[in-house]
Amino acid sequence: xxxxxxxxxxxxxxxxxxxxxxxxxxxxxxxxxxxxxxxxxxxxxxxxxxxxxxxxxxxxxxxxxxxxxxxxxxxxxxxxxxxxxxxxxxxxxxxxxxxxxxxxxxxxxxxxxxxxxxxxxxxxxxxxxxxxxxxxxxxxxxxxxxxxxxxxxxxxxxxxxxxx
Amino acid sequence: xxxxxxxxxxxxxxxxxxxxxxxxxxxxxxxxxxxxxxxxxxxxxxxxxxxxxxxxxxxxxxxxxxxxxxxxxxxxxxxxxxxxxxxxxxxxxxxxxxxxxxxxxxxxxxxxxxxxxxxxxxxxxxxxxxxxxxxxxxxxxxxxxxxxxxxxxxxxxxxxxxxxxxxxxxxxx
Numbered sequence: 001x002x003x004x005x006x007x008x009x010x011x012x013x014x015x016x017x018x019x020x021x022x023x024x025x026x027x028x029x030x031x032x033x034x035x036x037x038x039x040x041x042x043x044x045x046x047x048x049x050x051x052x053x054x055x056x057x058x059x060x061x062x063x064x065x066x067x068x069x070x071x072x073x074x075x076x077x078x079x080x081x082x083x084x085x086x087x088x089x090x091x092x093x094x095x096x097x098x099x100x101x102x103x104x105x106x107x108x109x110x111x112x113x114x115x116x117x118x119x120x121x122x123x124x125x126x127x128x129x130x131x132x133x134x135x136x137x138x139x140x141x142x143x144x145x146x147x148x149x150x151x152x153x154x155x156x157x158x159x160x161x162x163x164x
Numbered sequence: 165x166x167x168x169x170x171x172x173x174x175x176x177x178x179x180x181x182x183x184x185x186x187x188x189x190x191x192x193x194x195x196x197x198x199x200x201x202x203x204x205x206x207x208x209x210x211x212x213x214x215x216x217x218x219x220x221x222x223x224x225x226x227x228x229x230x231x232x233x234x235x236x237x238x239x240x241x242x243x244x245x246x247x248x249x250x251x252x253x254x255x256x257x258x259x260x261x262x263x264x265x266x267x268x269x270x271x272x273x274x275x276x277x278x279x280x281x282x283x284x285x286x287x288x289x290x291x292x293x294x295x296x297x298x299x300x301x302x303x304x305x306x307x308x309x310x311x312x313x314x315x316x317x318x319x320x321x322x323x324x325x326x327x328x329x330x331x332x333x334x335x336x337x
Contacts, residue, residue, distance in 0.1 A: 135279070136244055143278055152278030157243040159287045160250035163329070 003084050010051060014044055028087065033088035035073070035099050042088070042105045045077065046096040052081040056106030059113050061092075065146040070090055070094045073122060075102070075109075092122060101127040119144035182319045189233070189259070190315035191220045193308065196232035196256060198249060200239025203266040204297040207238045210301035220308050229255040234311055236304070240268040242279045245288055251331070253288050258326035259313070263307050264290045267297040 001009075011020050011031070017034035018041070019161050021032040033041060045053040062072040062095040069091035078085045092099060101124040103110040113124045114133040124130065129138065141148055141156060171177070172179050187215055210217045226232045229252045242251055253262070266282055267273030270293040272282035284290060291314060294306045299307075 134244075148278075150277055157278075159243065159281065160247055162287050163289075 001087070003082065006050070006082075007031065007086060011044075014048075014070045015041065028085070030087040030089055032091075034109060035092060037097040038073075038075075038088070039105065040064070041099045042075070042077075042102045043062065044097060046105055047152070049134055050081075051079060053077040053079045053086065054106075055080065056102070057085070057099075059102075059109050059116055059143075061116050061122050063144065063146045064119060066125070068093070071097070071120060071122060072101055073116070077106075097121060098123040098125050100125050103127055133135075182321075185320040186316050186318055187242040189318070191233045191314070192224075192329070193261070194224045194226050194232045194251065194312060196229050196235040197223050198237045198239075198252065199239070200237070200241060200245060200249075201268070202245045203238035203269070206298045207236055207265065207304060208300055210304045210326070214302040214325060215305060217305065217308070220305065220312065222308055224317065229253070230257065232256055233259065234261040234262045234263060236265050237269045237284055238265040238298075240273070240275055241281045241284050243281055246281050246284070249273055249284065250287055250330075253328050254331055259318070259323040261291045261296055261311050262289060262302075263275075263292045265294045265298055265304060269293065271298060291305070 004022060007021050011018075015037065018033055018037050023032070031041075038117075045051050056075060057078050058074075058076040060074050061073060063070065064070055067101050071092040071094070073090050073092055076085060076087040077088065090099065099122055101109070101113055103113060103124070104126070109110060110128060111133065112132060113122075113127055114129070116122050117124060117130065118135055119142060126152040130137065132144070135143065137159065141153055141158065143152070167198070197207060200251050209215060211223060211225065222234075229235070233256075235253055235256060237249060253260070262272045262284075268275055268280065270290075272280050274297070276282070281287070292310050294303060294307045296303050
């Protein structure tokens with residue numbers, strides 16, 4: 001049983017009511033599903049003895065600019081037991097940017113989710129320490145969104161006052 | 165009676181206070197190494213025996229602004245970092261000089277994007293803009309010699325009664 005069959009079987013067995021779209025591209029497995037189930041699926045993939053995806057390598061997002069569901073939140077997780085990675089994807093629309101945090105499943109996701117919030121403005125519910133990662137706290141924009149200009153918004157980042 | 169004969173007898177010479185003070189100042193420029201990114205590596209290299217910044221009296225890298233004369237801003241200054249750089253600059257007692265080392269510090273360099281200040285002269289005075297990405301250590305020494313030349317032209321009374329600016333106490337949490 002290869003990885004795709006194993007993951008498909010396990011997920012279908014555990015979550016019969018959830019729609020999964022499992023695709024294989026260049027030997028990279030991607031699992032797409034609704035954002036409501038993210039914590040359940042994440043903790044199942046981590047705790048299942050046959051899968052053991054115990055390492056969360058990255059959490060990030062994609063801004064599709066003009067698509068209906070504008071953002072996709074992406075989780076890259078790694079299983080030491082299977083020596084393989086899978087990618088979890090959930091669509092997020094601009095009208096409701098909140099996703100449940102997986103920081104209690106994988107502790108590494110804490111900073112990754114803060115970074116995703118900082119750069120894309122995705123809100124992670126129940127996050128233990130939800131602040132911006134790189135940009136100043138009072139900054140109002142999300143720099144990696146497609147509508148953010150490369151040179152920034154003039155005046156949005158104040159500089160210290162120059163003495164005369 | 166010439167100068168040589170005078171020196172043989174008593175061993176003194178005449179000068180002005182300005183010249184003496186300027187000579188003393190420029191021969192011991194203590195740098196404040198504001199090493200922020202990769203330019204700092206070249207700044208460290210200029211202190212090693214090969215380039216030897218001690219030849220110019222500047223080997224005393226003071227890691228406190230209170231004891232320094234010349235701030236070497238070596239690296240990319242982001243908007244978030246600009247407050248730190250300015251705060252440290254404000255803590256340096258006058259007279260003080262600033263070398264903007266490298267392309268990033270002088271103009272933003274290759275980081276032409278939203279988080280990087282496009283030249284630190286937007287929020288603090290700069291005496292020397294130093295080209296290079298990063299500049300070689302000999303280039304930094306050249307900048308230091310330019311600073312020394314600039315200090316040599318100053319008069320002692322130029323820097324009378326310049327107080328330290330009142331710094332606000334910021335509670336970091």
